[in-house]
Amino acid sequence: MPRGTLPRITRPLSLVPLALASLLAGCQALPGGSSAAEATADPMAAAPPVTRGLDADSLSGLLVAELAGQRGDYPRATRGFLDVAERYDAAALAERATLAARFSEDAGLLEEAARRWQSLAPQSDAPARLLSSLAIQRGDWNTALEQRLSAIARGAREELTGFVEGALEAGADPAPLLTRMRKHLASLDEPRYDSELATALLEAAAGERTAAEQRLTRLARTAPEQPELWQIRARLALEADAPSQARSAARLGLEVAPGDPRLMLLLARAEIRLGRIEAAEATTNALLDDHGDDPELRLGLARLFLEKEHLPQARRLLLPLVGDDEAPPLAFLLLGAIAEDEGEVDNALLYYRQVPESEQFLSARLSAARMLIDEDRMLDARAFLRLERLRHEAYRSELVSLEVELLDEAGLEEQADALLDSELSQHPDDERLRYQRAMRAFADNDLAAMESDLRHIIEQDPENANALNALGYTLADLDLEGRLEEARELIERAHALEPDNPAILDSLGWVLYRQGNPEDALPWLERAWSAMPDQEVAAHLIEVLWVLGEEARARELLQEARQRFDERPRIDELLQRYPELDATGSVD
Template structure:
């Protein structure tokens, strides 16, 4: 008997192979996990369906579905195949394929749950580009969902796109969620982010109607106050804190920012009171302990600070990380003795933290005991403190006019720690440069590259030194050597491509563009590559194409070099006023702006009116 199809317009309503309607129903209800199971039912059902040849009519002369309208709703064969493939890929641990499948399905069916599933699969597989693409689609399909914005905010922060991260956080706040703006501001201040641009974005949000009616308005106020305090706008920051005090006087975050602002304005008694108040509200928050200790130290109450911090350490079970942080604080504030007393209990432990040895080396060095300081520094094993410890030891010896001893020390360390060979060579080159031993530095670099001719980092370092010396051919030779062993080295591709584009060498612009394109394929999130791409487009006479690349680069690294490129493109597009405002921002932010100065020599009409 022939299979029966019931068609209503372009929608497949049912068939003897009824799994389609089952999966469509599941899709409508966002139940995605059982997709594979439903496929088994579907396939088994199809296997039991009689074939056309089994019926009395024999083989069909023509396909009865040839002129049927296309399926525009529900799952068609391609959609089902995509979902099944994604589900099975996830079960076998191929999260990249799973994420791609779910994302394709989300684009096809506009179902937020599919985009959500694509995002989580990408996170399991640690696929950065897929995480972002899936989260963007998720947010597009579910604008009120907090999770995709939160994920995009964290993702942007991870790659250093401060303004985009803040934009996602503000979107969360405007949707009624908690955007963690204060925590973001703390990181921004610590990491020397573009605070002026961040403050501008925060103020624009706060100026919006009804911004003060949002549930987490106080968090935005606190974050803004932190940024403004770091920029020196302490009076404005204080007014914001007064607003928060009216909204949420029991907020621990309020007292945290109050303490920091008081330290910034050198009101150490107020900082002490604020830290104590915060500690009462959040006794387990070590930040208040550190702020309280810092306030006591600034008040020169060293004995009181030690008594208090020792009691707090005891109440926290002798927390090792807290002990190290307090020791570091004492040392930074110029009090090595209490720092040493805090660190001594750690030395007898089976596993001494690297930071303890590093800090003890610094303390002993400050006490003038070079030999013991050297012993401490040498006990720092592989990890974050390894290279800083060797740098501190070598600089200490150089300061005592023992350059040969410093070089011998670094040479021995290269033999002891082969995995740090490259970093230690680069460190020695840097130290030789600092002591005006440029020829010795070049000789060292040449010698070590001869021994390790495929060391990409050393080759790149020499290439940059050759560029600074005006040896473009030598620079290109080194970068070409890097690319022979690592054709997808984004740093080398970008450096060579940008240099060729910037020099505007006859007949080599297209080559420069192709190199930068390869760099972008290898590292699409690198703002330096985005800047190079924009500059290459401009050199090729395509300012319209250049603009979005440079705008994106400037968002992530708002320095004077990218600003000069962006301003020149704006000028070429007839947007001189925007270029002038951009130049003015840079000149207000820093006194050193050679690229901007060079630009103004070529385009004096872009000079801001306020600038003499």
């Protein structure tokens, strides 16, 4: 296949070649002096091979890709551009394929296109940034860091401190990130300030606080003019419950960057921790004066005081917000919580009911109902929720579900069952409530009722991945005779709909194991554990590792699970079946 270079395509290709082909086809029908043999002979048979530019197949492929993109068939457009990019090593076409893939809503296809683009344009930062973002979206912080560091090695100005903060906030394991960052630092010809700060954050998160403090102390000597340094020192001091050190660091930072809002917030937090409430209020008032009394800032400052239960100060910050037509919903929720904490039940109920339909809506109704139940006012709580269902039809299903859970908590399971049955008799296709009833049936070991409800959901919505997975996993987990193949088909349907869902990955691995294929099950369970480390996935993975003879890995994961999970019924059940797994002979 000829290979060559292609110019960057910046607009849809012209349809002139197609028109020309049609014109030539029409000309063949005109009378002329050529013989039949001459008419059917290939006029290009003796032409030299195409060594540059587009051959016919490539031109056709590009036209199809462009037209597919114009019709909104982005997967086909992506594949078309990738095929020609592969043929000609054309980075521009791989970039165009990536652009099409971004509209395809197919994360796997987008990553494939971006990787091809990166391979053809290894010095470009754009594909590295995209691949880093995709890795972050799936929780693969190690790959995301690798992409950023590769861009830095090429001279790009990638920010690492914010990246590490995001990773730690998302619960990423700091150890492998720290190992990679230290390797990165060792490779630098000269110190890189941002890399040092990011490494210090990882050291602190990994429990190496002495190393982190030593690194920050060195930075304070070499780059004291950087406010980020003092922000991190103050934050780490607060995390170490050293508010005096935090206050000192914040003050030093404010000498470098007067009025820096992040440093002022840290100073206020330190003052609150030290019990210096007047000083904290002075700082928060200065912040509000400097930043135009921003509502979000008021909310943040109020929460600082609430952290240490300084309710009057928090209330004073919040009250000016609720007189505004655009009052943040969270302000009503927090004022309700303050009133509840001070025993003002009716006042709290008033605030909770004023939380509009928003992210805080259900939290407010749950808080209000629980407050009434705690006051031995179950009937009032149920009446409140019933009225809220009438006022907010869009939340009817969620409010019923919430009431069922509260009845269960109060030991009123029969009333919860009756409520669900009543609501489903009126709204038989309510998937949320039917799924909830199915899960309750499973908890009661009523497989027939559970299956009936899940089948109803699947019949109404064949693409309900949760219902498909729940039924498939249950059939696999119970290891019902003659139903494992059915279980696998259900789970595979769920996987086709949500290929990156870790619960479905776990189910797929588990059904393969139940079918006697532990080798095939292992990679699925490893992916599930990486994305969703919970005790049930751990139990599945430990069992498969043990059966495959990987005893050291199985025991290592067992110890990790014991450290992670206080409650681990599936692991305890596993140890009852495989007592030899536990080298210590203890389930605790």
